[in-house]
Amino acid sequence: MQKPEDIVTAWWQRIDAQAWDSAAELLHPDALAEWPHTDERFDASSLVEVNRNYPGTWRVTVDDIIASGDRATSFVRVTDGSETYAAASFWTVREGLVVNLVELWADCGQTPPAGRR
Amino acid sequence: MQKPEDIVTAWWQRIDAQAWDSAAELLHPDALAEWPHTDERFDASSLVEVNRNYPGTWRVTVDDIIASGDRATSFVRVTDGSETYAAASFWTVREGLVVNLVELWADCGQTPPAGRR
Numbered sequence: 287m288q289k290p291e292d293i294v295t296a297w298w299q300r301i302d303a304q305a306w307d308s309a310a311e312l313l314h315p316d317a318l319a320e321w322p323h324t325d326e327r328f329d330a331s332s333l334v335e336v337n338r339n340y341p342g343t344w345r346v347t348v349d350d351i352i353a354s355g356d357r358a359t360s361f362v363r364v365t366d367g368s369e370t371y372a373a374a375s376f377w378t379v380r381e382g383l384v385v386n387l388v389e390l391w392a393d394c395g396q397t398p399p400a401g402r403r
Numbered sequence: 404m405q406k407p408e409d410i411v412t413a414w415w416q417r418i419d420a421q422a423w424d425s426a427a428e429l430l431h432p433d434a435l436a437e438w439p440h441t442d443e444r445f446d447a448s449s450l451v452e453v454n455r456n457y458p459g460t461w462r463v464t465v466d467d468i469i470a471s472g473d474r475a476t477s478f479v480r481v482t483d484g485s486e487t488y489a490a491a492s493f494w495t496v497r498e499g500l501v502v503n504l505v506e507l508w509a510d511c512g513q514t515p516p517a518g519r520r
Contacts, residue, residue: 322480322489323509326519336519350493350505352474359469359476361493361505363439372439374491374507376467376478388467388478390491392440392509402443402453 288382290358291351294375297384298362302346306338314383321389333387342366356380363394370394405499407475408468411492414501415479419463423455431500438506450504459483473497480511487511 293312300309313330320327328336343366350361358377363370372394378386410429417426430447437444445453460483467478475494480487489511495503 322511324513324515324519325511326515339518352469352471352476352493354469354471357469359491359493361491361507372507374476374478374493376469376476376491390478390489390507390509392507394439394442396441398441398443401456402441 288379289353290356290377290379291353293379293382293384294351294353294358294360294377295348298346298348298360301337302344304338304343306334309337310334312384314380314385317384317386319387319389321391323390323392344371405496406470407473407494407496408470410496410499410501411468411470411475411477411494412465415463415465415477418454419461421455421460423451426454427451429501431497431502434501434503436504436506438508440507440509461488 297309297312310330313333315330317330318327319333344364347363348360349363352359356379358379360375361372363372371391373389373391375387375389377384414426414429427447430450432447434447435444436450461481464480465477466480469476473496475496477492478489480489488508490506490508492504492506494501
């Protein structure tokens with residue numbers, strides 16, 4: 287499993303299954319991740335921990351993957367049956383492991399401004 | 404200009420320049436766009452109008468583009484000098500025009516939950 291799209295698919299399968307240690311095996315030891323919406327940065331172990339520690343049981347649906355060379359992007363929705371969030375993730379893979387991730391999360395329940403309702 | 408990455412680059416250049424009519428020329432007449440965070444859907448003309456009518460002057464920085472076949476994704480940040488938003492866009496191109504767009508916008512000024520601060 288070296289292709290970026292396969293690694294990204296495996297990541298989301300393992301997050302969906304709450305298989306945190308198994309997800310961690312997809313990350314390069316030097317991996318860096320960034321969440322631009324909160325200006326948070328994570329290394330490999332803290333990225334796994336922030337997922338492991340997030341409260342609730344969230345099921346993941348992968349809507350879209352685009353891959354080229356050592357890069358891939360995914361668009362997923364996650365839901366606990368009550369709330370739904372979407373995530374757009376921009377991955378860089380090296381030697382079959384994730385070395386970089388920029389990931390934007392947004393709440394899907396937002397109300398448009400009055401003029402657009 | 405037929406390649407998805409060139410069309411996406413041109414889109415953001417024209418949005419940055421507030422060249423709305425010129426941006427509209429990149430959209431297929433049957434184009435459909437979706438914003439999952441607000442569950443809004445736009446046709447070609449309403450997608451241009453929602454950008455044209457958004458208050459303020461926003462400068463666009465394109466951080467990342469990944470393209471493959473007739474697909475592309477972009478990650479951009481926009482700022483009015485005070486607030487910054489990020490957008491992840493998933494594009495489908497046909498005959499040199501955008502036919503589909505799924506675009507997630509998020510405020511970059513969000514505070515992480517207390518446990519992650």
